[in-house]
Amino acid sequence: MQFDATLLKTIPRTEDVVSFLFPRPDGFDYLAGQYIFVELEIGEKKVRKPFTISSSPTNKDIIEFTKKLTGHEFSDALLSLQAGDTAGIEGPFGKMTYSGEYDKIALISGGIGITPMISISRYCTDKGMDTNIVMISSNKTEQDIAFRDELDTMQKRNPNLKVVHTLTRASEEWEGCRERVCESMILREIPDYRERTFYICGPPPMVEAVKEILYQMNVDKSKVKYELFTGY
Template sequence: MDAPVQNPAGPVPTGYFRWEPEEDDVLICRAVREETHDVKTFVFAPRHKRQFEFVSGQFLTFEFDIDGETIHRCYTISSPPTRPDTVSITVKRVPGGPVSNWLHDQFQPGMMLKATVPMGVFSWAGMQATKYLFISGGSGITPMMSMTRASFDLALISDIAFVHAARSPADIVFHDELDYMSRRNRSIRPTFIVEDDAPRESWGGYRGRFDGAKLAMICPDFRERVVFVCGPAPFMKAVKTTLEAAGFDMGRYHQESFNFDDFTEEAQEQISEATEEIDSGVKVFQLEFTKTGRTIECPEGLTVLEAARRAGMRLPSSCSKGLCGTCKSRLTSGSVDMKHGGGIRQREIDAGMALLCCSRPKTDLVIER
């Protein structure tokens, strides 16, 4: 049977070139589409004739200049790699969120943003399975939508049970499109779970929160499938607990692992430990930043980014976990111990690049920042 491959979109057609942000990192907005009352999709294309190359599930890191402040945010690509001329992100308005509100209220077609190369490893690319279960909550639907759209475009022989949880019928993102794809391709079967009715729309389907009883009714053969889960952290925890309790083989379980809002407890503990060691004779390295002219101290065990923050420097960063690539910088001198999460490629490491958020100095450093 056919199965997803590493690059579902296939090779870039003759006469086209791949978009390379190292050459031109500016994308122009081609369209803004309203998905629900508080969710919009933003469609981007390169300024010059280029095509995107990525796999479903990856994300882009954007740079926003809002009220004189530079902010970096990561958004999962919701469009499929089978449509390489454009790339889309789907953004939910967050109360008080500076970026999401600016995008919803101010950003229009024709405006431009800087972005990095697509990154991330949450994807079905390269898998040989033919039965999948996608479980998403809220805006966690975006990577699942990219995979499903690719499967639909290529008519893959892949049985996809797609379960999406939302607050109300009015909050179901891509409702109409998923219904359309299921009518045209019977191997795509979306099911929606909502907590409450919408003000002017009652709901006759599954209600309440995701649980084992609903899962057994919606997808009785879930134990035979490869599972992908994405959504708010409490939602993903509940899904994982449900599957473990049902005896699911967790070797076939895949969960979006990053949260760009906060450090993990483990990272915070490492920072606290490094702070305690500063006064106990730990080795201290000198970090020279060539563009800002600053030289700071970094105790052994502390990341370059955290040392810079403590010294009052504002370096570009987003995930702080080696995933997004926002803090990527060139080391002109010295070496680091870098444990990244996929936000940098080997050829970039070979060229002297490093992610400052997950790099701990082994020597004094000279950094192009």
Template sequence: MKFEATITDIITRTSDIKSFRFNRPPGFEYKAGQYIFIKLKVNGNMVSKPFTISSSPTEKDHIEFTKKLTGHDFSNVLNSIKIGELVGIEGPYGKMTFEVEHERIALLCGGIGITPMISICRYCTDKHLNNKITLVSSNKTEKDIIFKDELELMQQQNDHLKVIHTLTQPTDEWGGCSGRICEEIIVNEIFDHKNCIFYICGSPLMVASMVSILHALMIPDQQINIENFTGY
């Protein structure tokens, strides 16, 4: 589906992450984990880039995508956009999706790679699904954790959701996991990890490193779904 949408809300998530919302047009159906292309005029040319839908298919009024602001041209145009302005949309696309098909899932993400995972968590929580979810999210510092408060609230609402944050640059006060997502975190924090279906999203380097850890743990490719965020 191709259409133009008016930006209805802009939400600052962290110092360099913003969510953008627009009204969900009639007939626009998508699955948690899918992405859309956002088309903007940049230096006189129409430029189109993929962004995962961070809202859940259960949210009928709006669609949300969430962008890491990089200071580059496309990012600057998006960052200066105002409520009421138009953007071009095309989609949805993507195969790293979740409906209810797997009883036990593990979501591994680095930084902005959380966008498909938040959609899946919102979807399962909104639908009161019994599927067991462990989200392991890696960030530099506590201030960089995207959707932190919402994830805390969701854990209170959804007994089947467990959220683990790990920080690569923690302060002395940080009481959680530290370092990148590693074999130890996967084995210790993800219940019955050998029988989980894994979803991985982040930079291509992060995704490749997670896949090799899972292979070392004898998790077969059939249990691994990936989305590479090229461009970082």
């Protein structure tokens, strides 16, 4: 489906991560984890880039995507949109989806790769599903954790959701994990990893590294789904 959407509002998630919210048109159906192309007119040209839908399919009113700001042309053009401005949207696309097929899943994200994981977590929580979810979200610093408050609240609402934050450049005060996602972290935080289907998303090197770790741990390739945020 292809349509022009009018920006409703933006929500800052961190200093350099912003969500963009648009009305969801009738007939726009998608699965948690899918992405859209967003097209903007920049000067004389039209530029389009893919963004995961961070809202949940259970939200009938809104489509949200969430962008890590880079200071580059497209990023700045998005940021300059005001409520009432339009952007072209096409979608949905993508196969890294969850709609209830597995009882136990593990969501592993690097940085802005959290966007499909938020959609999946919101979806399962909104629907009151008993899907058992372990999310490992890796960021550089505490300030970089997008959706942190919402994830805290979601964990209270959803007893089947466990969120583990790990920081690679943590301050001295940080009491949580400080490792990159590695085998010992998976063994510790996801001891039943053999029973789970994995979803991995983030910058390509991170996704490749986590995939390799899981394959080394004899997790079957059919149980590892991933999305590479190429172009980053």
